[in-house]
Amino acid sequence: MEPLAKHIVVATDFSACSAYAFDYALAWAEQSHAELDIVHVLPAGIGLDIDAAVATAYYQEQEKEARLRLDQLVAQAKECLPGARAHILRGLPADAVCEFASESHADLLVTGTHGWTGLDRVLMGSVAERIVRQAPSPVLTIRLTESASYHEDHESEAQGSVTQQPSSFIPSHLLVPLDFSDCSLDAMEYAAHVAHCFGASITLLHAVEPLSYGLDFQLTHPIENKQFRQKIESRLSELVHALQRAGLTADSLIATKPALDSILDTVVERAIDVIVMGTHGRRGLSRLVIGSVTESVLRHAPCPVLSVKSPKWRHRPTVSSMTRSEKSS
Structure with missing residues (x-):
């Protein structure tokens, strides 16, 4: 390997x-x-x-x-x-x-x-x-x-001595936040590589944020739409099965909070060791306007964050390329 x-x-x-x-x-x-x-x-x-x-x-x-x-x-x-x-x-x-x-x-x-x-x-x-x-x-x-x-x-101790x-x-448990963009799928692919090397399991997380207030001032949520939820669950299931076919232990989770809160809560609830996230690597005005969930996670996460930027990392395609072809077929 x-x-x-x-x-x-x-x-x-x-x-x-x-x-x-x-x-x-x-x-x-x-x-x-x-x-x-x-x-x-x-x-x-x-x-x-x-x-x-x-x-x-x-x-x-x-x-x-x-x-x-x-x-x-x-x-x-x-x-x-x-x-x-x-x-x-x-x-x-x-x-x-x-x-x-x-x-x-x-x-x-x-x-x-x-x-x-x-x-x-x-x-x-x-x-x-x-x-x-x-x-x-x-x-x-x-x-x-x-x-x-x-x-x-x-x-204050001498740094020459070897520590255990x-x-x-x-890591034994990785968290991969997904929005189904190429950027996040690249991160999932890299997470699969990390999991293979370390014998770790993977949890895929998709956060669905509230969209707007209704006329009764109740916050509407797209996940309440049955068809929408089924589509998300189906896509996550495809990705989990692809990971499992690659010999990995994987599961998925849908959260109904803002992305940052969903990620941080899952880290604690699932005892996550490392978060693997995609980042667009934006700079200048586009970064100021759009912001970056990854950068927010970097500042707040209680565990290490492994950031994977597009264009793709050096290793050859393994999992996500397979799931993308499944999506287009």
Whole structure:
């Protein structure tokens, strides 16, 4: 069976969030027998005169510290992945990471995300969200939640020592939100590949949101239409059967809440380990106008999110191409 990834790149800023992402990258790379590159980005002198003596000394110290910490991570990784490497990049973090991933032909990117919302996100932005939009491959984003205490307790310890890789880093249950677009079907296809590699089960989720208020001020819901519901159930059944024919354990669920609420509730109710979502990778005005459910999930999900962007990821078609042909026949 083809491995999940042959080359994984993990980005780190040495925060607790990044440490958690590194644990996932290490576990997934070991499971897939993949190459692992660890990258850290130093800013390219924004707001400073790079020729000035003080600025030069500052960047030299930053680079020295970064190399020391990267060496510690590489030493840890080499206990199970002898070919692990580290790189210091320069520039804007998201641009530098995605450019490196593209040039090195990585087929999976792993990064932490702080899950900022509100004013913090407006002021600070999100490197993880930019990486998801720009990356040439699927991106696994890890938001630090209940595991914060683990890494905070270990921040002061020597990073050269090898930590045990908890089995929780290897997913056993995947959630795939579907709107039946090509983008979401690509995500389902990739989820099937992940499930095969890790022996995980898959739950397909379709959220049907309320449309409008009626004359009696009652919120009308399309799922109340019997014919509409049967159509959704039939389509989900086709996809579940396709996954089962591929040797996977799969089921489906129809939710009657807004997409974000449906996804987050299902994660808790079904003990989901990883959410696999499609993203259009929109930028500029179209992203501002249309928004992205995927980006909202990135900021709020209590578990990792694996974002799959169209055009399609590198692996050959397996499940979704079959279901699309069934739909057109």
